[in-house]
Amino acid sequence: MLDETTDIASQSQLSTVFRYVKDGDIQERFLGFSDVSKNRTASGLSEHVFKLLEEFQCVDKLVAQGYDGAATFSGHLNGLQSLVKMKCPNAIFIHCYTHRLNLVLSQSVNFIKECKIFFKTLHSIPSFFAHSTKRMNALIESEVKKRFPSVSNTRWNYNSRIVNTVYENKLELVEFLNNIIDNPDNWDSNTFMTANGFVKVLECFDFSFQLEIFNDIFASTYTLFNILQSKSFDIKYRIDKVKEIISLLNEKRNDFILVYTTIKNDDNIESPRKRRRDDDTEKYLRLYNEIFDTTIRQMEVRFNDLKELSFIDLIDFKKISKFKASFPDEQFSSLKSKYQKFFNLSKLRSELMAVYSLSDFSGKTVTEIVKFLKETELADEAYSEIYKLSTLILTIPVSTLTVERTFSSLKRIKTSIRNAQGESRLSMLSMISIEKKLHEDIQNRRNFYDMVVQKFIEKGVLFL
Known part of the structure; x- marks a missing residue:
């Protein structure tokens, strides 16, 4: 990597x-x-x-x-x-995968004019407080009692924190801004005018409508970000989570009436302006569907190569009953086309057919399979090819x-x-810092310091 x-x-x-x-x-x-x-x-x-x-x-x-x-x-x-x-x-x-998810969220916004305006407005809220220590201190001492997360143009998961913070503290934030408006003598003219503008935005139907939508979307994607960032999960688990998020977004797409009614019935939000005598529902339904359709489409496009990794399903033991009835030949062919030289394919096929008829592996993750085979000493002979396949899948990185x-x-x-400092020194100091646990394990070896002294002797270093 x-x-x-x-x-x-x-x-x-x-x-x-x-x-x-x-x-x-x-x-x-x-x-x-x-x-x-x-x-x-x-x-x-x-x-x-x-x-x-x-x-x-x-x-x-x-x-x-x-x-x-x-x-x-x-x-x-x-x-x-x-x-x-x-x-x-x-x-x-x-x-x-984390870069892909960032691209999904950024592209979803860039395609839709209303979303661009929403995030431009949202990003100005943290900036408003960050540029003044007086505002920041007053915010922390108010009912909000927290700082707003910083904005990042490259890390779209940071936007989920801003959305969530504004969503959870919206009423307290409006109250704080109204307090600024009610006490103009305590604030400069720029703070007064900006606070007045923010109150109108936060009570605006359009802003609240999108805040509700993106809070819902980011609640799912933020969890996915954390999963993708951890090295402890195997690629099979992470791919399943990506598919789950796509499926979940498809389900949420049908919740327009619930979201729209919730916002419209909120007494703290101004009703949307109607154009002529037309019902505004159609306008917001179009926007709602466009946001979800774009996000889902981007997810499917950015993660479309998951089909190339279909061989990881070979040890998806949640599908044992399905594979027992019909061997997964398509997934087996996928493995053969990419990693044939690493396996005894006939032995692997026999081992897979055997475990599909057993209950010992049922419901186990790839990580659990590897540890189970190692602990039971089945990795050496009985299921050597399955063990090799499991370690292969664990080796493939996601992030x-x-x-x-x-x-x-x-x-x-x-x-x-x-x-x-030289490149060698930079790398060595970085390695000591990054691989701290490994460094500590080596230091605990009995002959560690003797080895260090020997190295210095070989290099001709003079001790004083």
């Missing part, structure tokens, strides 16, 4: 992480930072990848590669993923968040007063 950022010295730092399974547990290990400022092309990045694969002797073991959606990384013709697949044909490309988290250490270590 790779991602790139610019450090304090304006150098382009490429972070690399390996993901693998050891003793049934998922491991993600940071390998270091590399300065790729001189050559950020796909061919330059591929040289870095191939060097690491050769160094760790895993060219033939690479089963997946995970990046964000930048063309240099994800381009299917000349991008890094295509160059890696030329050398490692089994390394399927996984576009980070590159582990790589992105390394940038936090980079910012702490390479600062404005320590911006001239």
Whole structure:
């Protein structure tokens, strides 16, 4: 898994992480930072990848590669993923699922004019308080008693926090703003006028209608974000959750009457203005359907490659009764087309047919299957191919968040007063910080310090 950022010295730092399974547990290990400022092309990045694969002797073991959606990384013709697949044909490309979900939400907004206006207005609320310590202090001391989350143009899950905060504290916020309006002598003219504008917006039907919709949508997607960001969940579980969210959004699409009636009957919200004598219901039904249809369509488009990973259903033991009656040949063919060289396919087929008729595996997740086979020592002979398939599925990444988290250490270590340190030192200090638990485990070994001293002796370091 790779991602790139610019450090304090304006150098382009490429972070690399390996993901693998050891003793049934998922491991993600940071390998270091590399300065790729001189050559950020796909061919330059591929040289870095191939060097690491050769160094760790895993060219033939690479089963997946995970990046964000930048063309240099994800381009299917000349991008890094295509160059890696030329050398490692089994390394399927996984576009980070969290990036996809961000794109889904941002694209849903960009397609609809009313939504653009809604989020522009919503984002101005945190800015209004953030630009004045007096306003912020008064907000915290009011009935609201909390800060509004900051806005991020790249992290759309942050918008869910803003939506939820405004939604949950709307009445208290209106009361606070009205207090500003009622006491103009205590505030400057800009604060007074802006507070007056916000009150009108918050009591406006159009704003409240969209606030209700997006609070409902973000309640589902925020949970999905947290699931996608965790490395402890396997890809099978995460794909199922993506499908569940799509299904849930389809169900919520039918709740227009409930949402519309709730907002219209709220005494704290002004009724929508009617055009001529027409009923305004049709206008808001169109907007409601457009928001949900766009979001659902974007979800389906962004996650349309899930069909290519259909082989993960082979160990979906919630479908045992279905597979017992009819063997999943389509999913088996999918595995064969992508990872044939790693398996004894005839043995795998026999093992799958055997477990589909047993109850030992019923209802187990992939992670539980791996641990069960390891603990019962069935992974060595009886179900060796199923164990191999399970570890393969656990190895395939869904998100590159582990790589992105390394940038936090980079910012702490390479600062404005320590911006001239070498690349090797930067990587080593970052590794000590990022792999803290592993570092502590190594330190607890009996001969650790003897090994350190020996290394210094080999390098000819003089102790004083």
